[in-house]
Amino acid sequence: MSRVAVFPGSFDPMTNAHLDVAQRAAELFDRLLIGVLNNTKKTALFSVDQRVAQIREAVAPFGPHVEVSGFDGLTVDFARRSGAGFIVRGLRAVSDFEAELQMAHTNRKLQPAVDTVFLMSALEYGYVSSSLAKEVAQFGGDVTPMVPPAVANALRAHFLPRS
């Protein structure tokens, strides 16, 4: 039986904590579809297309069974359309747990055939978040320990002082 999972998120931008979860999920599942939510409620720094391109570059070494696309609407519908039986989410710390528990229960109610699988982010990335990476980049700090090279370059280009 082929095991298919989706890994949904805003990924604005993808961090090394996300990448670590994607790498480990890529080892667990036969197909992993990373979905970038097109969230009309949040103002994003990068467009969905830019985020998809950054993530594709970062996950290319994991193999052709890892795909990246944008999606609209409910995660469970994205999972169903993709033929996925699992939603992968990362947990960095206990503080992530409450919101993730609520999301997992909501998704299970909406689509009982889709289960959520949690992976603990690697300890060294427990402090990393997309918003922190954006803030550090905005004020000229080094984000290379926090995000994949494609994202670090995109952040640098975005916040480059213009003369």
Ligand code: PNS
């Ligand atoms: O990276 P994020 O912002 O923590 O990801 C949150 C995400 C995209 C997984 C969540 O907001 C989501 O699933 N949104 C799609 C809408 C949906 O399915 N809502 C009901 C489940 S909470």
